[in-house]
Amino acid sequence: MFARAAASAAVIVTIAAFDGAAAQTTSQPPDTMAARVEACTPCHGNKGEGTSDVYFPRLAGKPAGYLYNQLLAFRSGRRKYPPMNYLLEFLPDPYLAAMAEYFASEHPPLPQPAPSEVSKDVLAQGELLATSGDAGRNIPACVSCHGPGLTGMQPGVPGLLGLRAAYISAQLGAWRYGTRTAKSPDCMQLVAGHLTEADVTAVAAWLATRPAPDNPAPVPKGTYALPFGCGSQPN
Amino acid sequence: MGSRLSIALLVFAAFTAAAQAQEKTSDKSSDIIAHGEYLARAGDCTACHTAAEGRLFAGARPMPTPFGTIYTSNITPDPETGIGKWSADDFYKTMHNGRFPDGGLIYPAMPFASYTKVTRADSDAIFAYLRSIPPVNQKNKPHELRFPYDNRQLVLGWRTLFFSEGEFKPDPTKSAEWNRGAYLVEGLGHCGMCHSPINALGGTSQSDAFKGGLIPMQNWYAPSLTSNREAGLGDWSIKDITDLLQTGVSARGVVYGPMAEVVHNSLQYLNDEDTRAMAVYLKGIAEGSSPPPASTALPTAESSLLISLGKTVYDKNCASCHGSQGEGKPPHWPPLANNQSIEMQSAVNPIRMVLNGGYPPGTKGNPMPYGMPPFAGLLSDNEVAAVVSYIRTAWGNRGSPVSAREANELRSAPLN
Known part of the structure; x- marks a missing residue:
């Protein structure tokens, strides 16, 4: 008798506890990073895969250190893009780091490269610059820093795959004109300063035609030595 | 032998007393510095006098105004480029009168029309805190104001119209909590700088205090704090108000735009008592009656x-x-x-x-x-x-x- 009463009391308590939990889950947003970064997704895609807008980059799978550096640079205004500067202005470092980790750990498949709109000659010039550089003009090859597979290196060097030509050329332009800057020594500003507009078009077009490699992950830190100092990737 | 021992003891005792006294003073002064830091946050001094990626309190943050860009000044204790040569008197007079120690006029982007309400003791604490931070040798950036606003004498006219000097006077008919809230909102908090209509001369008349207005240059509307049809908090619970001020979110709504900045840089650092006092005051100034709903210019x-x-x-x-x-x-x-x-x-x-x-x-x-x-x-x-x-x-x-x-x-x- 007593035992039964105690058992039914326990059932009631359990139901009440269950109800409470259910009520709480329905009245609060999910306690996940995915729900917290919904502000990012209209431009960068649900998993950071990018969207149809060619000026908004893919974030997924880039090294977390690189993404974190960009978030810090947008927050301080060092990297200028008002919608991003505005969104991040009052977010603390640990939260930005968590956002960077979130997108770095997502691995949606890389998109199929779109057919290029430039001539074969221009593509060949882009390939030459990206893979060999032009020592006479102090232009290092893209692969010398971004990796032989162009997948980047942990923690701070981004991969260059899955980006559209329009985005790459806009970023190289931003470096040339100083609206995108990074920690000193700002290696990309030095490189972009040596590029002509024709170089930018060619490199951006060729990079955008690259197919997805078997392993798109950034290589581990220290896999190769950078050819010159870079504030974003301290040795 | 006996006397030598007693001298030694005496010396020891004196030494200990001196050490204790010194400890007491330094405790007291570190308390004042900590209190000054708290007040500097409450007045949002830190955020305006520090540029993005710049050194703490070295100034040079651009403040766009309808009259041109003003750069905030270096208020570190550097004697050449900061306020290292100022006395506590100089600092109080500047906060209270809106004039530099040499009598020069300060542009009203510095909210001295609100800071004039700050007590001498609080001003001294903020000054003690500013004396304690590392000096930065960095010259002030000249303002970029358009003609005729680059003539500082124009500030005299502004002062005649919109500035009335005087420390906060408590209202004896209200509670101590209400008065503390009023002191913070009207004084250091300088809430009226945005939440009052700003006219073409860049000033706010006393009778329009806290009645809301469009913030120049930013194009966000700072709602009225007195009308319950805007941001008047008359029918909010005290908890919802304190949640909003301290955490930025509440059951009734969240802060955004320029108010997100205020919560981020200033209000989140206030203690529970002060936050509650502000909530009590803000709830208290909301007017009971609501004007009729707005009519629309659009055809039905x-x-x-x-x-x-x-x-x-x-x-x-x-x-x-x-x-x-x-x-x-x-x-x-x-x-x-x-x-x-x-x-x-x-x-x-x-x-x-x-x-x-x-x-x-x-x-x-x-x-x-x-x-x-x-x-x-x-x-x-x-x-x-x-x-x-x-x-x-x-x-x-x-x-x-x-x-x-x-x-x-x-x-x-x-x-x-």
């Missing part, structure tokens, strides 16, 4: 079409977070039904939230806020106007519809 047929399109846009893009009845999931996904910020006469803020989205500030109480996506690239002017018209009139909300033109005009509003 046009507005009903807009609102029906608005419901379609809302159900597709907004309802998943804000709820089909505008109930939201507070505090993180704010309710839109019965939300003053949505309903108030100026539709600037709801339009800008739809266009620009935004995150509430990351605070100690809410370190990983949920954000709203910007819809500027996803919705046409017509769709923005439609969805804003819908949320302003659905679920018993008493706002007026807005036009596609109003939505379009705010696409070019500055974002930072």
